């Protein structure tokens with residue numbers, strides 16, 4: 001697979017990316033990747049390496065990779081270190097960027113680095129270090145908001161700018177929130193999203209956060225986390241309601257089979273593009289979906305990634321009721337407030353009567369799905385899909 005940074009550099013040199021927009025955004029890259037070699041003193045270079053630490057505006061992965069590559073070329077010359085493993089996304093992207101500079105002379109690299117930093121300094125507002133993913137801080141508890149009112153505990157996914165994609169931290173926080181909600185004095189628990197999306201599923205940048213034990217360890221710990229996460233839904237003791245305020249993707253769809261009620265706006269869609277991502281179903285959907293909609297409709301969703309409208313999902317039994325978007329919030333909350341006034345113990349016991357017969361089976365299915373996914377995450381198919389998403393995201 002050609003490196004993303006290498007592909008970017010080649011495209012730039014061929015002029016294929018020289019649209020006015022890109023020239024405006026990255027003038028230094030545009031000018032100097034193919035431009036004439038010029039001189040910058042060692043002192044200028046040292047100043048620039050210090051200046052880089054003071055930049056306030058994040059210029060994005062593309063420029064960070066370029067800075068990294070130019071620095072290495074300027075200080076060490078052409079790349080002749082071994083290529084990192086294909087699953088070592090971050091180091092491989094860095095290696096590709098450096099390697100793409102070929103035999104560019106050290107002096108030219110030094111000049112280009114100085115010039116690139118100067119162009120960035122003008123509009124800088126936040127840090128620009130090429131931070132290894134493992135060192136990156138995950139969003140904290142503000143990515144999840146928990147409120148309790150009128151007998152209802154509401155857990156709200158709160159990363160609207162990322163379509164409420166689930167970070168590793170959020171999986172942990174949701175488990176804690178469910179544990180607390182299961183014990184508090186509310187009658188009903190609700191999961192919903194803030195913004196135009198319900199949830200875009202697993203945050204695909206989770207895959208770049210490789211621990212010291214490497215990708216195998218990442219896959220192993222991911223499978224454990226997934227299993228624990230889904231177990232919390234299987235075991236949740238009270239009525240659990242999904243208020244699906246917009247499109248839902250991936251794991252946010254599959255776990256709906258473990259909710260007691262699913263209310264959706266007519267703007268919602270339900271998408272499980274697992275094959276496209278080289279992955280396989282989780283959240284017990286390999287069991288709950290065929291059971292609720294029949295194996296053929298389940299296959300369309302889980303194997304072929306067919307996206308359902310809210311009404312289709314309702315017909316298939318995945319959604320309880322669909323509401324017009326304009327009245328969705330009002331109608332749903334009036335309904336839930338009325339339900340929350342029913343005797344809580346009776347509701348809890350009735351839920352358990354309905355669900356308990358399946359619990360053991362669901363735990364076994366969850367364990368099996370998590371194991372299979374652990375292997376999938378190590379596959380070329382999955383790795384290529386994640387690299388493709390990250391490349392588009394980094395606009396490489």
Ligand SMILES: CCCCC/C=C/CC(=O)SCCNC(=O)CCNC(=O)[C@H](O)C(C)(C)COP(=O)(O)OP(=O)(O)OC[C@H]1O[C@@H](n2cnc3c(N)ncnc32)[C@H](O)[C@@H]1OP(=O)(O)O
Pocket residue numbers: 161162163165166171200201202203204205222223225226249250251252273274277279282393
């Ligand atoms: C413990 C581990 C358990 C793992 C369990 C496994 C679960 C499997 C899954 O959940 S598979 C599903 C994974 N999700 C996806 O594949 C969705 C990816 N995202 C998209 O396809 C699109 O972003 C979209 C269709 C959801 C929305 O498209 P739209 O064009 O409307 O918006 P943007 O693409 O511009 O998105 C806005 C910003 O949000 C970022 N983002 C959205 N979804 C994710 C995601 N899943 N992971 C990471 N980031 C996501 C997107 O990159 C934009 O960010 P930016 O503004 O910084 O560019």
